[in-house]
Amino acid sequence: MKTMMRSDIFKKELVVVNDPIRFNKEDLIEKKINYNHKGIVGIITDIMLDGVHVVSRDLTIEKEYSIEVEHDFSFVKLHIEIEGDNEYCPENSSERGIYIPQGHYNLFYLPKIKGVLNYRTKRRRTLEITFTEEYLQQLFYPNLSATIPLLAQAITNQTSYVMWEASKSIPPKLNVLIEDILQCNYSGNIKKAFLESKIVEILSYLFTIINEEENTKVTSELSACDYVKILEVENILKTQFKEKHTLASIATQVGLNNFKIKKYFKMVFNTTVFNYLTQVRMEYAKQLILEKEYPICVVSEELGYKNPHHFTVAFKKTFGYLPSKLKN
16 A cells, blocks of 8 residues: 655655555554645644544645645545645546635545645645545444445445535534544543544544435535525624624625525535524634633623523533533
């Protein structure tokens, strides 16, 4: 099992990585790389688990670059572009390419990788989680095909699979799990257990979404124009979360009626507009309590709750524990 890469940033030399994903190894191996080469500066964190490879990147980039890449093995990957974008163009134009813009993600299986990776932004903050087929088979033993039929069929037939034809915007629940992984401060076996549990939680969440969409087939109703407007709604909720919103006020901003906003938002994000808004607010609250050590009453007031008890109830409903737990 090996990966081969060639790029200007490697001085056009062929770089070969042997055993990029390990299996049947019980320990955790972590490397933090302070990268500074060819105008690319930042930190790359590389974590090896049993059958899972986790890579996070926080990089600034002077100019766009490309990497020729080839794998002699197949894999399933969850790729999340928090900032920046990622494009894979296969050498054979008849094979499937992958494009993930900023703030989006996708899960895919490609039986063959030989092509070019293009990076065109000046900042990249990403999380990539790669799984071996054996890992998924064991995790969902005895029947992966009953858990996620289309993916299992693609693996069996060695054909490509993507969770969505067009990568989707990162929902709040997934964002919470992403930050849990990126901000993990544990070490040793505790860190290994924590990361493994979060990865299983992410897969369970995503596979539930996939199965719901495969069963309902409702997304065919959504036009490209309306999809863009729903992304505008999401951006409003993410950037103006301290403001008071109604469906009518949001509809005025994006030019979509109340009924379509309710219906299409649920279709795209698998939650309601106001549940999404609450999740965004609670993420912000968690950040204030953990990083800035704000008192709970101050956080509650900043988010517009007249009664701190109402804030506490919303927080527990979102995360499953009281905000006071963060103080401990």
